[in-house]
Amino acid sequence: MSSFALVGNPNTGKTSLFNTLTTSYEYVGNWAGVTVEKKIGDLKEGGGQLVDLPGIYSLHPLSKDERVATQYLIEETPSALINIVDASQLERNLALSIQLLEYGRPIILGLNMMDVAKSRGIHVDIQKLQEQLGVPVIPLIARTGKGSSEILSTLKDFGAVDSPVLTLDYGAAEEAITDIEKMLTSIPNLPNHRWVALQLLAQNPVILQALSSQIDMAEVDAISNRCEAKLLQAGYISSLPEWIRSVRAGFIEKLCHTVLDRSTQKPHNLTERLDAILTHRYLGIPIFLVFMFLLFKVTFDWIGNPLSDLLDGFISGPVSDGINNALDAVGASSFTHALIVDGIVAGVGGVLVFIPQIFVLFFIISFVEDSGYMARVSLLMDSLMEAVGLNGKAFIPFIIGFGCNVPAVMSARSIEQPKDRLLTTLLIPLMSCSARLPVYALFAGVFFQSHQALVVLSMYVLGIAMALLLCKLFSSYLLKNEANVFIVELPPYRLPQGRSLMRGTWEKGKGFLRKAGTLILGGSVLIWFLSYTGPGGFGVEMDDSFLAKIGGLLATLLAPLGFGTWQAGASLLTGFLAKEIVVSTMNIIYHVPNMEGLQGQIALSFTPLQAYSFMAFVLLYTPCLATVGVIRKETSSWRWTVFSIGYALILAYLISLIIYQGGRLLGFS
Amino acid sequence: MNQSTPLLSLQPGATGSIYAIHDMNPILRRRLYDLGVHEGSVVSMKQRGPFGGPVTLECNGQLLGIRVKEARGIEVSVC
Numbered sequence: 001m002s003s004f005a006l007v008g009n010p011n012t013g014k015t016s017l018f019n020t021l022t023t024s025y026e027y028v029g030n031w032a033g034v035t036v037e038k039k040i041g042d043l044k045e046g047g048g049q050l051v052d053l054p055g056i057y058s059l060h061p062l063s064k065d066e067r068v069a070t071q072y073l074i075e076e077t078p079s080a081l082i083n084i085v086d087a088s089q090l091e092r093n094l095a096l097s098i099q100l101l102e103y104g105r106p107i108i109l110g111l112n113m114m115d116v117a118k119s120r121g122i123h124v125d126i127q128k129l130q131e132q133l134g135v136p137v138i139p140l141i142a143r144t145g146k147g148s149s150e151i152l153s154t155l156k157d158f159g160a161v162d163s164p165v166l167t168l169d170y171g172a173a174e175e176a177i178t179d180i181e182k183m184l185t186s187i188p189n190l191p192n193h194r195w196v197a198l199q200l201l202a203q204n205p206v207i208l209q210a211l212s213s214q215i216d217m218a219e220v221d222a223i224s225n226r227c228e229a230k231l232l233q234a235g236y237i238s239s240l241p242e243w244i245r246s247v248r249a250g251f252i253e254k255l256c257h258t259v260l261d262r263s264t265q266k267p268h269n270l271t272e273r274l275d276a277i278l279t280h281r282y283l284g285i286p287i288f289l290v291f292m293f294l295l296f297k298v299t300f301d302w303i304g305n306p307l308s309d310l311l312d313g314f315i316s317g318p319v320s321d322g323i324n325n326a327l328d329a330v331g332a333s334s335f336t337h338a339l340i341v342d343g344i345v346a347g348v349g350g351v352l353v354f355i356p357q358i359f360v361l362f363f364i365i366s367f368v369e370d371s372g373y374m375a376r377v378s379l380l381m382d383s384l385m386e387a388v389g390l391n392g393k394a395f396i397p398f399i400i401g402f403g404c405n406v407p408a409v410m411s412a413r414s415i416e417q418p419k420d421r422l423l424t425t426l427l428i429p430l431m432s433c434s435a436r437l438p439v440y441a442l443f444a445g446v447f448f449q450s451h452q453a454l455v456v457l458s459m460y461v462l463g464i465a466m467a468l469l470l471c472k473l474f475s476s477y478l479l480k481n482e483a484n485v486f487i488v489e490l491p492p493y494r495l496p497q498g499r500s501l502m503r504g505t506w507e508k509g510k511g512f513l514r515k516a517g518t519l520i521l522g523g524s525v526l527i528w529f530l531s532y533t534g535p536g537g538f539g540v541e542m543d544d545s546f547l548a549k550i551g552g553l554l555a556t557l558l559a560p561l562g563f564g565t566w567q568a569g570a571s572l573l574t575g576f577l578a579k580e581i582v583v584s585t586m587n588i589i590y591h592v593p594n595m596e597g598l599q600g601q602i603a604l605s606f607t608p609l610q611a612y613s614f615m616a617f618v619l620l621y622t623p624c625l626a627t628v629g630v631i632r633k634e635t636s637s638w639r640w641t642v643f644s645i646g647y648a649l650i651l652a653y654l655i656s657l658i659i660y661q662g663g664r665l666l667g668f669s
Numbered sequence: 670m671n672q673s674t675p676l677l678s679l680q681p682g683a684t685g686s687i688y689a690i691h692d693m694n695p696i697l698r699r700r701l702y703d704l705g706v707h708e709g710s711v712v713s714m715k716q717r718g719p720f721g722g723p724v725t726l727e728c729n730g731q732l733l734g735i736r737v738k739e740a741r742g743i744e745v746s747v748c
Contacts, residue, residue, distance in 0.1 A: 057700075089729065091705060091729060095703070281717055281720075282719065285719055380718075383721060392734075485696055485697040485739070487735050488723075489704065489732070489733050491732075492732075
């Protein structure tokens with residue numbers, strides 16, 4: 001079967017195109033580094049597979065996500081490449097295109113963002129570009145899907161023909177290229193040899209590594225040294241890689257001169273006006289903070305909670321009654337009845353009522369991602385992040401972490417320096433994800449009714465404050481960082497489209513629903529079973545159940561924190577599976593029919609101070625199972641994975657202890 | 670051609686062509702090169718960041734932010 005690969009600069013719309021060309025859907029956003037892993041989908045009208053690669057500026061990678069793309073090109077043989085090029089940034093984008101044209105596979109050039117280029121008065125002569133490069137050039141507007149049918153029809157009868165390889169004249173380096181090509185003749189399964197030779201001479205680390213066991217690297221070094229000596233003789237002071245780059249740059253300059261008309265080019269008016277306010281020296285940060293506060297106001301007070309109450313009424317009313325009646329009608333045993341009503345309905349339903357808050361939060365996060373504000377936030381936060389030994393870019397994974405920690409850990413891949421990346425990965429679990437939200441909503445609803453949004457916001461702020469503090473600590477003592485660097489591309493702002501916002505929200509929220517149907521369902525059954533059975537047999541009193549015994553083991557340990565009950569111990573223990581399960585467990589333990597009943601029970605079992613201490617503990621203690629898994633995968637180290645669990649437990653214990661004991665000293669209860 | 674001046678001495682909105690780049694972290698230098706910022710390219714100063722934070726530059730219609738301490742190594746000649 002044929003397979004095609006999408007290659008191009010970061011944030012040029014590869015994934016948008018991928019979503020219109022294939023039957024699958026992947027995550028899109030308006031900043032560089034959204035896609036960090038290759039994604040594979042089936043082309044819509046059949047005819048093969050499409051691979052979406054992380055964005056790269058050149059084949060010479062700096063960060064981990066960029067390595068994925070280069071590795072793909074050396075290891076696989078795609079039938080053809082689709083090179084997505086930002087028409088409003090043609091010159092910069094062509095630097096990659098040249099290397100892809102040298103790669104020797106058939107190529108389609110997808111000229112994306114034609115609308116942006118047009119509105120900025122940049123005119124690209126498509127006919128001429130096509131003639132000069134010798135490959136088909138198709139104008140696109142990937143966001144709206146315009147041009148995608150042309151791509152599909154071009155792909156259909158494309159893979160079979162070999163398109164001409166672009167051959168530039170590298171002058172003084174030609175002899176070295178020929179010498180290396182000779183060394184490659186005996187090696188099977190290589191892409192175009194001239195391409196490989198050029199990449200070797202340009203010191204591309206991925207290609208050097210891939211071939212290190214197959215050819216004599218000392219010989220390669222000797223050839224490049226000879227060539228550099230020759231360059232020097234001819235009066236060029238540049239190194240060989242620089243020479244190769246400059247030849248390409250010269251070609252691009254000439255090309256752009258013929259195909260590009262910028263005589264009517266206009267500045268980014270809207271973007272510059274917005275930036276003048278949103279990234280203003282003094283106003284930028286206050287605006288960001290106000291934005292965050294509004295986010296919580298909307299999520300909780302204004303939209304989330306009223307909808308959540310309606311949903312609760314529906315689940316505890318018609319749904320529960322219906323299930324009860326149905327169970328009576330089929331004559332279910334009391335065991336089955338208890339399992340379904342006290343276990344599954346209580347456990348899963350108790351989490352599902354928070355769907356509104358979670359979806360509203362995801363909607364706002366999607367808006368930030370699509371609008372282009374994300375990159376600005378990293379700019380605003382850089383000074384603060386630099387002070388604690390990291391850089392502003394790490395703030396992007398932090399914000400994604402508010403939705404879910406798992407994709408946040410993945411997105412840290414786009415951070416250039418390995419130590420920065422590790423540090424960010426370790427700290428992401430402190431970002432309060434949407435799974436922790438049901439816990440806050442439940443407790444804040446009971447104890448802090450008049451200041452719900454503020455109390456919940458304080459949890460997020462506590463998480464960020466702890467992340468900054470630990471960052472300083474880790475970067476000073478544990479992961480001493482060589483000078484870290486910061487550079488961020490600021491894409492033009494754009495108004496997110498309703499369709500893509502809905503899609504983005506749904507794709508994030510789907511994970512939550514899936515979790516409710518799997519992990520939380522299973523967890524609820526298990527918890528209910530442990531609460532139903534005990535050393536004394538089945539149907540024991542809750543206080544004599546296995547669950548009470550297990551939770552009781554933790555109770556003494558948790559007593560200094562203000563919640564030394566077996567109920568709290570048991571729900572925290574099960575919360576390791578997924579933090580929503582804390583709420584499920586409480587629903588089952590206090591077996592109550594609806595939120596109101598649970599709130600009443602909780603009001604009896606906790607004081608406001610104890611509740612706050614408990615919320616802080618849930619925020620900070622061990623990352624959930626899925627996050628631990630992805631940390632292990634991304635760091636490839638059990639040591640760091642165990643470290644991330646360990647520091648979180650210690651931190652949670654200390655902070656809750658300070659909150660509870662400190663609060664008592666201050667006279668709170 | 671005029672004499673070269675530090676990039677940071679440019680007023681917001683002013684433009685210059687890069688004359689030299691000194692003492693820059695190699696990773697950053699590569700990334701800037703990728704974005705089309707190198708000797709000879711025309712950049713304009715857009716904005717100073719908050720609390721001595723990153724400066725916003727424009728090059729070929731691309732906006733980007735880098736730290737002040739790194740921007741200090743860039744010399745431009747005002748056109």
